[in-house]
Amino acid sequence: MSSAPVWFISHGAPDLVLRDQSAAHFLRSLRLQDVKGLVVISAHWFSHRLELNVEPNPSLMYDFYGFPESLYQMRWPASSPRWLQQMVSDQLVQAGLMVASIRRELDHGVWSPLSLIDPDSEIPLVQISIPSRFTPLELWQLGEALAPLRSQGVGILASGAIIHNLRELGPQGSSVPRWASQFVNWLEGKMAAGEQEMLLNYRKIAPGAMESHPYDDHLRPLFVALGAADGVSPTRLHDSWDCGSLYMGAYRFD
Numbered sequence: 001m002s003s004a005p006v007w008f009i010s011h012g013a014p015d016l017v018l019r020d021q022s023a024a025h026f027l028r029s030l031r032l033q034d035v036k037g038l039v040v041i042s043a044h045w046f047s048h049r050l051e052l053n054v055e056p057n058p059s060l061m062y063d064f065y066g067f068p069e070s071l072y073q074m075r076w077p078a079s080s081p082r083w084l085q086q087m088v089s090d091q092l093v094q095a096g097l098m099v100a101s102i103r104r105e106l107d108h109g110v111w112s113p114l115s116l117i118d119p120d121s122e123i124p125l126v127q128i129s130i131p132s133r134f135t136p137l138e139l140w141q142l143g144e145a146l147a148p149l150r151s152q153g154v155g156i157l158a159s160g161a162i163i164h165n166l167r168e169l170g171p172q173g174s175s176v177p178r179w180a181s182q183f184v185n186w187l188e189g190k191m192a193a194g195e196q197e198m199l200l201n202y203r204k205i206a207p208g209a210m211e212s213h214p215y216d217d218h219l220r221p222l223f224v225a226l227g228a229a230d231g232v233s234p235t236r237l238h239d240s241w242d243c244g245s246l247y248m249g250a251y252r253f254d
Helices: 014-018 022-029 082-094 108-117 136-152 178-193 196-202 220-228
Strands: 006-010 037-047 051-053 099-100 125-131 156-161 236-237 251-252
Touching: 006 037, 006 220, 014 022, 014 108, 014 125, 022 251, 037 082, 037 108, 037 220, 051 251, 082 156, 099 108, 099 136, 108 125, 108 156, 108 220, 136 156, 136 196, 136 220, 156 220, 178 196, 196 220, 220 236
Parallel strands: 006 156, 037 125, 037 156, 051 099
Antiparallel strands: 006 251, 051 125, 236 251
C-alpha cells in the first residue's frame, strides 16, 4: 500500500450536514482512498495532556446550541477498533510522547465532515486530542510523530478552519473582507513554498492573522497536518466562502 495521505478540512458550522452549500457538496464527493484507518484531530478537543479516545463505538457529541432540532437527531455509526487504537498509541509512545486513554463521544469537528465523506463509516478512526499547552511547533512535531503511520496505510485527517472569527460573519452572500482574503493568500502561499518558520510565526507576521483568528483553536489542527505531511506541499481540493468571512478551504498532502 502506498503512503496514506494527510488532509486538512475546514468543517464550518455544525449544520453543514443539513445545508445546500458548496462545501457540503464537496465533502459528499470526497473519497478517502488508499487508507485502512484514520487518525483524526479536531479543533473541538483540547485537553491538558495528550489523550486518545478508546471508545470502540463512539456516539456523537452535540457540542453546540441554537440549531435546528434535526441536527440533534443526527446519528453516525463510527467505529474505532482496538488494533487501530493500539497502532496509534504505540507510535506516539515510540516517538517519546506520553498519551492517556479515555472514552468520549465524537465532537462535531469529527462527525460533521466525516458523516458526509463516509456516511456508512466504512473507514475506522481514532481521535486524539490537542494538548492546550502545545505551541505550533509542538503541534508540528506531533504531526511528525504520527507520520510513520502513513506508510502502514493510516491517513491523518485534521479538522478545523482556515479562518474562524464568528463575530465577523455576515449574511449569506456577503462580500469577502480584505483581511480574510489576504490571510488565506498568505497562508496558502507559505504552505506551497514550505516556509515552516513563517507558518509557525504566522500570528506575528501574517496579514489579517488576528482578525482571522482572535483565538487560534481552529487553526491548530493545521500544524499537525503540516508536520505529518513531511514537507510535501498541499493540493487544494476545495475553496469557497460562507457568510462572508468563513473560508471553507480543504487540502490534501500526498
